[in-house]
Amino acid sequence: MKVHEYQAKEIFKRFGIQTPKEKMCRTVEEVVEASKEIGIPCVIKAQVMVGGRGKAGGIKIAKNDTEVVEYAEAILGMDIKGISVKKVLVSEAVDIGSEAYLGIIVDRTEKKTVVMACKEGGVEIEEIARKKPEAIYKVYADSLLGLLPYKAREIGLFLYDDPKVAFECASIAAKLYTLFINLDSSLAEINPLVWDKSGRLIALDAKINFDDNGLFRHPDVEGMRDRESEDENELNAREKDLSYVRLTGNIGCVVNGAGLAMATMDLVKHFGGEPANFLDIGGSSSPEKVMNALEILLRDRNVKVIFFNIFGGITRCDDVANGILEAKKKLSIKQPIVARLTGTNEDKAMEILKEAGLIFANSMDDGAKKAIELLK
Amino acid sequence: MKVHEYQAKEIFKRFGIQTPKEKMCRTVEEVVEASKEIGIPCVIKAQVMVGGRGKAGGIKIAKNDTEVVEYAEAILGMDIKGISVKKVLVSEAVDIGSEAYLGIIVDRTEKKTVVMACKEGGVEIEEIARKKPEAIYKVYADSLLGLLPYKAREIGLFLYDDPKVAFECASIAAKLYTLFINLDSSLAEINPLVWDKSGRLIALDAKINFDDNGLFRHPDVEGMRDRESEDENELNAREKDLSYVRLTGNIGCVVNGAGLAMATMDLVKHFGGEPANFLDIGGSSSPEKVMNALEILLRDRNVKVIFFNIFGGITRCDDVANGILEAKKKLSIKQPIVARLTGTNEDKAMEILKEAGLIFANSMDDGAKKAIELLK
Amino acid sequence: MSIFVDKKTRLVVQGITGRDGSFHTAQMIKYGTNVVAGVTPGRGGKEVEGVPVFNAVAEAVQKTEANTSVIFVPAKFAPDAIYESADAGIKLIVCISEGIPAIELVKVVAYVEDKDCRLIGPNSPGVVSAGEAKVGILPGHIFKKGSVGVVSRSGTLTYEIVDHITKSGLGQSTCLGIGGDPVIGTKFIECLELFAEDGETEAVVLVGEIGGRDEQDAAVYVKEHFNKPVFGFIVGKTAPPGKRMGHAGAIIAGTAGTAAEKIKAFEENGIRVGETPADVARLLKEKLG
Amino acid sequence: MSIFVDKKTRLVVQGITGRDGSFHTAQMIKYGTNVVAGVTPGRGGKEVEGVPVFNAVAEAVQKTEANTSVIFVPAKFAPDAIYESADAGIKLIVCISEGIPAIELVKVVAYVEDKDCRLIGPNSPGVVSAGEAKVGILPGHIFKKGSVGVVSRSGTLTYEIVDHITKSGLGQSTCLGIGGDPVIGTKFIECLELFAEDGETEAVVLVGEIGGRDEQDAAVYVKEHFNKPVFGFIVGKTAPPGKRMGHAGAIIAGTAGTAAEKIKAFEENGIRVGETPADVARLLKEKLG
Secondary structure, eight states, rough: OBHHHHHHHHHHTTTOOOOEEEEEEHHHHHHHHHHHHHHHHHEEEOOOOOTTTTTTTTTEEOSHHHHHHHHHHHHHOOOOOTEEEEEEEEEEEEOOEEEEEEEEEEETTTTTTEEEEESOSSOOOOOOOOHGGEEEEEEOBBBBTTTHHHHHHHHHHHHHHSSHHHHHHHHHHHHHHHHHHTOOOOOOOOEEEEETTTTTEESSSSEEEOOGGGGGGGGGTTOOOOOSSHHHHHHHHHHHHEEEEEOOSSEEEEEEEHHHHHHHHHHHTTOOOOEEEEEEEOOSOHHHHHHHHHHHHSSSTTEEEEEEEEEESSOOOHHHHHHHHHHHHHHOOOOEEEEEEEETTTTHHHHHTTTTTTTEEEEEEEEHHHHHHHHO | BBBHHHHHHHHHHTEEEEEOOOOEEESSOOOOOHHHHHHHHEEEOOOOOOTTTTTTEEEEOOOOOHHHHHHHHTTOOOTTTTTTOOOEEEEOOOEEEEEEEEEEETTTTEEEEEEESSSSSOOOOOHHHOOGGGGEEEEEBBTTTSSHHHHHHHHHHOOOOHHHHHHHHHHHHHHHEEEEHHEEEEEEEEEEEEEEEEEEESSSSSSEEEEEGGGGGGHHHHHHHHOOGSOOOHHHHHHHHEEEEEOOOSEEHHHHHHHHHHHHHHHHHHOOOOOOOEOOOOOOOHHHHHHHHHHHHHTTTOOEEEEEEEHHHHHHOOHHHHHHHHHHHHOOOOOOOOEEETTHHHHHHHHHHHHTTTOOOOSSSHHHHHHHHHOO | OOOOSSSSSSEEETTSSSSHHHHEEEEEEHHTTTTEEOOOTOOOOOOOOOEESSHHHHHHHHHHHOOOOEEOOOOGGGHHHHHHHHHHHHHHEEEOOOOHHHHHHHHHHHHTTTTEEEEESSSSSEEEEEEEEESSSSSSGGOOOEEEEEEOOOOOOHHHHHHHHHHHHOOOOEEEEEOOOSSSSSOHHHHHHHHHOTOOEEEEEEESSSSSSSSHHHHHHHHHHOOOOOEEEEOOTHHHHOOOOOTTOOBBBBBBHHHHHHHHHHHHHTOESSSHHHHHHHHHHHHHH | OOSOOTOOOEEETTTTSSHHHHHHHHHHHHHTEEEEEOTTTTTTTTTEEEEESSSSSSHHHHOOOOOOEEOSSSSHHHHHHHHHHHTOSSSEEEEEOOOOOOHHHHHHHHHHHHOOOEOOOOSSSSETTTEEEHHHHSGGGGOOOOEEEESSSSSHEEEEEHHHHHHTTEEEEEEEESSSSSSSSSOHHHHHHHHOOOTTTEEEEEEEESSSSSSHHHHHHHHHHHOOOOEEEEETTTTTTTTOOTTTTTOOBTTBSSSHHHHHHHHHHEEEOSSHHHHHHHHHHHHHH
16 A cells, blocks of 8 residues: 555654645635745645656745646646645755665565665665665664664664764664564655755655555555545455456456466466456455456456356365356446356356356366457 | 563553552552452552562551552561661452563573473472472574574463463463563563462563663663662672672672672671772772772771782773872871782882882782771 | 475364354365365354364464465455464465555565465465365366366456366476465476476466566576477467556556566567467467377 | 783773773783774873774774674673674674663673674683783783683682682693683583684683582583593582672572582583682692693
8 A cells, every 4th residue: 555745754754754944725715824934935746656756847936926826726636647736845955965765665585674874865765776776785684673772873874984974874773673573564765865055854755655555454545545645446446355457458357366366367467368357366256356356357348248157175166166257247337258267166156157147168268269259 | 680570560561461460559548548449358468579579578468458558657667687668569369370480681601582381370489499400391592593482382382281271381481581681681580470360461470670781771770779678888899990899797898790799798707807888999900999989998997908909901900099199188088998909000000109107018919808807 | 296285285274263264174074085184263163064163273283284274355354364373384385365555564574584484375276286186166077187287467357278188188397376466475487497307297287467567577597498399378469558457466567567568478489379278278289299 | 822812802891982992902901912002082182001092893893893892881881782792793792781681681692692702701800811912901900921721700719719720830721711601602512612623721610609500511511522631619608599799699598599509510521610719829830740
């Protein structure tokens, strides 16, 4: 789960990491009000959870009252990569001395939490990782003891020559690590970390992603979810314990298991079709779950054919079959359904579905091909 | 550092461990008031930091209003092992089902934190440890991960057959462990842990000792110190970074280093004398520290001779000598001083003290003997 | 021969009295797995499918000499279950539970690696050594004793691949799902190391997916150290960047972890990649006859 | 020969720019110890007593091949200093700092034991191998090269004993204080194991005190495994129960840890106990001539 910059900064403050004086606003009036409080010049930053806000014109420095109004009007409501800007952050214009990068993730290969630092801030870390990986300094936290103070100092002394600033930076790294662990983050990033001309070390931008598996123990974080900016169907699917991602094609896929679901999408594409979605109904099935899955799937008006690909293990094919039957009754499904159901209780499923008007497939390949055929 | 039962129970409550309904009182009037709130019968318990309160008559069950007044009057002001009772705890009379023991310490031999449980509660654990050690069930916390839930369950399932009660007990063990670690305890004990007839698991008595080395990070705990019940001189010594323990003899000992200080006391005794105290002036010396040491030492009116035994390493003998000179001037010391000063700068010390009227010794043995001689 | 599990496996089922635990205990016994004990705290003394239940793993190990455990407890309790097994001297822990927070897994994995113990998973469908033992939830009927080893990051997709292999006339030595989470106990390379020494295994199939770079690391390992034929299959070619595809680990971050770069790494290092599951079986059949 | 430290010791001083650190660096160099580096974060590039100062132990190890460290930093920072040395590959850590909370030591000791690294202390006065190297704060002038090993739980009392030994005409192989805290890195038995294999050591003196049962454990070990003569000295005979005598560890809890039971354990296991420090030297002299 992602949160907005202004939310990440609220969390930063809670953990003692200094951020610029700033205020989140939803209207031009609020922006004008905030600019008086914060002072002019001030920075107006679009709050959208996609990269490249700056290039898209979503970040502007207002140098006078007129510009405050002008930029607020321009940015609020602006469309950035398909997302409409509903909130802006009005921020103190910091007098930047130097910019650095500080971020924490779990390193899959080392199976450890890693703190990354780079003397170049404000640039995309993945870009640097690809082009000059040696510019990124990595320090691994001890898996059981956490980020030891001497390792935090290592980060500080890498970024700054002045020991006082280095130790201040070490303290920020330690706080960022505590935040990362205490809130089950999957990414906590200060980019740029600014050493300003008045001598402060300050988080000019903030990014925190959360591990969905850890959200259950952080209801306060879950409460920060911006439901407006998420796909309603994906949200709905998650609430019903389904995993759904909308794509742009027209063949709706219903599959058990994430790997098989991806394989199904790939196979549709392989044979010349276009998958409308990723949809994993998960392990233990029930007719109700299948109903819910179809309901979500059908909200996508692009779906012209439905392709069920089920390999029963824990999932019982008869459960799926019963779900299909019920859904057909209640949801008045007009699209043709191609069904490939194999494994646990496949015979029962066939019995249940024999008069349901489905197109049966005896393999994944067969199913994908039949689904594509139906579109012609 | 030790705290009273009522303070330990305040801490228990903070960590979610259930205690009886109770109230600390300083006067008979307060006890009467509390008994109305808590209900009669109630238990009146002397708050003193020594064992054997019960046997000394410091714990009574009052079955009516008259007894409340009678016992309150009897216990408040009572002398238990030389300590005057200034506070009592008025406690709900719990309907005891069964009693158990639950305690946590750091095991020196295993170098680990150990949770100890025993099905016999309300008795002294050291007594059981000596007489039937097999009755004590021990579970070691992982040094880095802490007390894992499965180990807390082991404790619960050892003490109680009913799984529900066992899991409740596991949760108490987990809370007690968290308390132990979070507050730098050296002992955290529930004795007895009572399963009462209404089905509650409740800490009927509570004991917490704190690691003095950890107190610096727990000012709230330090604030619980009962200055009234501690020896004023020992308290004073600690504040001046000296380690002092008063004994009953008449030869005052001033030594650098705890081991040597104990050796000095033993030696005095060995040659037939009686040490008045343990006093360690610590590593790095200063004339002022020596002054402070003598000031504390001389508050003990029993001291008839002073014996300095200094083996200079970090401690400089000339610092000690200067301290003695100054103290003689400012404190008008009448007692004779035997001085054995060897090691770093011993020559300078001799030079400083040559006209100070001290009795010099060329070894520990010599010093101890001379000090004893002076008493005759 | 085979790897991880076989006839000598003495299995303890953690969470045996739960819905999944009891169901799969029956399935594993049916397959021939030697299930010697179950554990559910507070249920000690009971039986499930004829298997004695204990309060703690240590007790189960002491009384039944269990050497392998399979974990069916909810994610919230799974790390503790793993610690318990590792402490009790279990040598192989197969964790089926899914949804464990990554920061817990970092601790769990470090702890287990420090003991003489291997963790497979979490979020693993389990391990099957065909005709020997089945530990986990993979459906037993699709397997046939043979010479192909299969290692996969996913569950049902593994069944699909195995099913194709069996239908092609070939069989399997050992098949396992290593789990779809970013932090897992056992990765491709460790499985390859064991397959290299397994006399029964003549070829290996690596089933990968988007996210991370385990497939790339495995590809380099195969080229440098592995002497048996290896075939690959990668899913997620149509997955958009930044979107999690079910598994916590199946996500393309920025430009890293795409199916294209994984397929490229496989092919550059001598691993033939199938276009579809059926294709993988066909390639295998061509090679092994 | 000798144990723990010798001419091959390459010492890094953690906290070298502090008051105690710099003073004792000079003293150790004067004794002939090979002090190769110092560490104080933020002071890298400076020099103390001609010794180069680094920001981190890893850097010091890399540049100077230090293999031993001595720690002079305040208690609050000492655990981190120990972790840093252990992580940097230091083989012997001597921690002089005192006042570290016991629950930190539990972690530190577990962590260090898991590495190929030994911790002496905390709250240790250090280790001296006479004529070879001095690591810590023991006064160098009282030592004389010889054949007696001394292990002690205290500081100045060790000096007293060593001084008597030297004045009796005998000398020492290695002398050390293991620290007075309840939880310490190295205990009597581990020192005895090393003294057993040290050709230079002909007899050992164990200097114990009230609290705990390390002396009792050591006594049993001596009887069962140790073939050289051992002498003992125990302080705290006059200490009252329940009162801490300076050291965090020097306390008689209930009826356990008294001087009487320690002396009894020594005598029952063939360790002759001196009544006074002078007496210990006399007993040694009788035995070794």
